Amino acid sequence: MAERQLLSGDEAVALAAHRCGVSLASGYPGTPSTEIIEAFAGLGGRAGWAPNEKVAVEVAIGAAFCGARAMATMKHVGLNVAADPLFTVAETGVDGALVIVTCDDPGMASSQNEQDSRRYAIAAAVPMLEPTDAQEAHDLFLEAVRLSERWKVPVLFRMTTRVCHTQGVVVAAAEAPPAPPIVYCRDIPARVMIPANARPAHRRLRAKLAEILAWGEAGTLVREHRRGRRMGVVANGVCVPHALEAEPDASVLQLNLIHPLPIERIRSFAATVDALAVVEEGDPVIEEQLLAAGIRVRRRPEMYRFGEHDVPRVRRLLAGEAIPDPPRPRGKPPQLCNGCPHRTAYDAFKGLQVYAAGDIGCYSLGALPPFEAMDTLVCMGAAIGVGLGMRRVLPDSEARKVVSVLGDSTFVHSGITGIVEMVYNPPPTGHVVVILDNGTTAMTGMQEHPATGRGVAHDLIGRVRLEDICRGCGVQHVEVIDMHSAGASLPAKLAERLACDQTSVLILRRPCLLTVKRLRELEAREAAGCGQEGCCG
Amino acid sequence: MDKVVNIVVAGLGGQGVITASDILATAAFISGADVKKSEVHGMSQRGGSVASDVRFGPRVLSPMVPPGEADALVLTAEDQESAFAHLLRPRGLRIAPSLLPAALASGKMANTALLGLLSRGIGLPMDCWHRAIDQVLKPEHRAANRAAFDAARSLP
Ligand SMILES: Cc1ncc(C[n+]2csc(CCOP(=O)(O)OP(=O)(O)O)c2C)c(N)n1
Numbered sequence A: 001m002a003e004r005q006l007l008s009g010d011e012a013v014a015l016a017a018h019r020c021g022v023s024l025a026s027g028y029p030g031t032p033s034t035e036i037i038e039a040f041a042g043l044g045g046r047a048g049w050a051p052n053e054k055v056a057v058e059v060a061i062g063a064a065f066c067g068a069r070a071m072a073t074m075k076h077v078g079l080n081v082a083a084d085p086l087f088t089v090a091e092t093g094v095d096g097a098l099v100i101v102t103c104d105d106p107g108m109a110s111s112q113n114e115q116d117s118r119r120y121a122i123a124a125a126v127p128m129l130e131p132t133d134a135q136e137a138h139d140l141f142l143e144a145v146r147l148s149e150r151w152k153v154p155v156l157f158r159m160t161t162r163v164c165h166t167q168g169v170v171v172a173a174a175e176a177p178p179a180p181p182i183v184y185c186r187d188i189p190a191r192v193m194i195p196a197n198a199r200p201a202h203r204r205l206r207a208k209l210a211e212i213l214a215w216g217e218a219g220t221l222v223r224e225h226r227r228g229r230r231m232g233v234v235a236n237g238v239c240v241p242h243a244l245e246a247e248p249d250a251s252v253l254q255l256n257l258i259h260p261l262p263i264e265r266i267r268s269f270a271a272t273v274d275a276l277a278v279v280e281e282g283d284p285v286i287e288e289q290l291l292a293a294g295i296r297v298r299r300r301p302e303m304y305r306f307g308e309h310d311v312p313r314v315r316r317l318l319a320g321e322a323i324p325d326p327p328r329p330r331g332k333p334p335q336l337c338n339g340c341p342h343r344t345a346y347d348a349f350k351g352l353q354v355y356a357a358g359d360i361g362c363y364s365l366g367a368l369p370p371f372e373a374m375d376t377l378v379c380m381g382a383a384i385g386v387g388l389g390m391r392r393v394l395p396d397s398e399a400r401k402v403v404s405v406l407g408d409s410t411f412v413h414s415g416i417t418g419i420v421e422m423v424y425n426p427p428p429t430g431h432v433v434v435i436l437d438n439g440t441t442a443m444t445g446m447q448e449h450p451a452t453g454r455g456v457a458h459d460l461i462g463r464v465r466l467e468d469i470c471r472g473c474g475v476q477h478v479e480v481i482d483m484h485s486a487g488a489s490l491p492a493k494l495a496e497r498l499a500c501d502q503t504s505v506l507i508l509r510r511p512c513l514l515t516v517k518r519l520r521e522l523e524a525r526e527a528a529g530c531g532q533e534g535c536c537g
Numbered sequence B: 001m002d003k004v005v006n007i008v009v010a011g012l013g014g015q016g017v018i019t020a021s022d023i024l025a026t027a028a029f030i031s032g033a034d035v036k037k038s039e040v041h042g043m044s045q046r047g048g049s050v051a052s053d054v055r056f057g058p059r060v061l062s063p064m065v066p067p068g069e070a071d072a073l074v075l076t077a078e079d080q081e082s083a084f085a086h087l088l089r090p091r092g093l094r095i096a097p098s099l100l101p102a103a104l105a106s107g108k109m110a111n112t113a114l115l116g117l118l119s120r121g122i123g124l125p126m127d128c129w130h131r132a133i134d135q136v137l138k139p140e141h142r143a144a145n146r147a148a149f150d151a152a153r154s155l156p
């Protein structure tokens, strides 16, 4: 018998992926998805950080085209970045399983928006599965692999913060489908999406989806928790355990198949209860489909679109109450660590009263007191484009105050095309881009990235140099400032670059405090001629 | 154990809140109970408020402790009480550094010492706690943390 383990939803996905022989996992860090890649690598799986989510999905597609099982992982906004390959790989289909894990963050514990990934499954016409806890995360991932291989279609695997980060008891008893051999079969009409091939591919995809719906209507991815008949609840994800606890007398229809929605199963369930309600976080995705199908369901008050649910909230929702949530006392907000290298940059911005088009990372905290020195945050990489747009419309005296500021991981993720824009369409006043190079992806828990030259396990692999990228693109002035020795020169340097009409990139280099110890240990081991962890003491 | 026990461990990032809740959840897990432990990671690493919900019993459903239903609130920072007091049930157990002797309250093992106090109020066997400390902590920290746990548990 398989042993009990205490695992988070993320770890449970990694375990299932490892057990069923996923050959390659590629991802970009993003809360709450990050630990999947880390745990998969920890189990010995072949895993890598990609520069961004689009590349992660593309790498996984290549593996799946060869018949290998592949997984790509990201947070919900990462799926925006990866949407382009997603929509078309839906139509090419795959040989090996392709599971794309996307982790939503209702309530925005650590995100810039509250978007609902379920809309992507509908828009891209791919099946989507969603577990309700860690045990199901394990079991359902194996189902996702089976489904993907049976219909040769990519599968979206959705989780939310409370499933990703909740540890629960997991027994890895479900049988893992044995991995097929990895054989590349050339199939140009299926894989080359020129219009002549894409037209039939679109029809093929819709036909697959119709078959998957028929299978879903009859299958095990809908589960009925039969209790009273007065109230019936349709729920997905963590809302299922919330609802089971909130209303012990309500019958609950648990949906693990989110798309295509097994609407006839829901219709039969509805017929067995006096009143039907949907409990879902985020957009009323299920509710809208029930209404469109003519199933009588109670409309959810609009307030429940926002934030995450818990048991009392679900109780209020089921009682049809639309009173505002009781106010929660506010805790202490996070701050940049004392001695964080980002502080020096924000002190300089504040002193010079610049307009800082900003970005996402630990350094986003520069928008809060005591600095209040970052003006914008839209999405990863936007600092450069937004800064350039500001420069091009403001009068010269104002334009000269604009800088773009972003972190090293963010720069590699999606800042490079911004540099190309700056060189190609330079504003008359030039521009200044500040890269806060702390040698890590600190915000999500200190992951490596292409410019650190290290992999998931912090081993030395390939490396790209930020200064070489900027020089290679043709930026007029590229300068690396060692913030240990020359941090004090930053205000003068910044003033100088703002005053000239050139395109400039200043790379402020100093490791994140929380990585210094790890870095020292790694470098000592490597200097001793051994990269192996656990070896050489 | 016939009902679900709800515990919230709360404090500031960097004070060992997550380590303490890991030990607690692991102890409950070792005892054979169903367990769920839930917290929100992310920017909390930068010294902001952190809370971790641990629920265990015959069958745990929702992973979050509903407000007003925590049987115990373990605070690693006294000044965080106002942010989390609403989670505690009436007559619930409040465990905070001020209940510890100064030497235990100020040391690096304050979080494990708080668990020692907590362990007196919830019925998990001693052996589960010790094994949990060994599972969660690195070998070099185990003995000292067991000692801090035991010292707090046997306070008068
Ligand atoms: C598309 C997208 N992917 C991932 C994230 C999660 N995320 C936020 S900031 C960030 C990178 C932070 O690293 P860096 O730019 O180096 O700044 P640091 O935190 O180290 O200061 C990540 C991965 C996101 N917000 N959006």
Ligand code: SF4
Pocket: A335, A336, A337, A339, A340, A341, A342, A362, A438, A442, A443, A512, A513, A514, B046
């Ligand atoms: S974790 Fe690193 S980058 Fe983030 S605030 Fe602390 S020192 Fe700065």
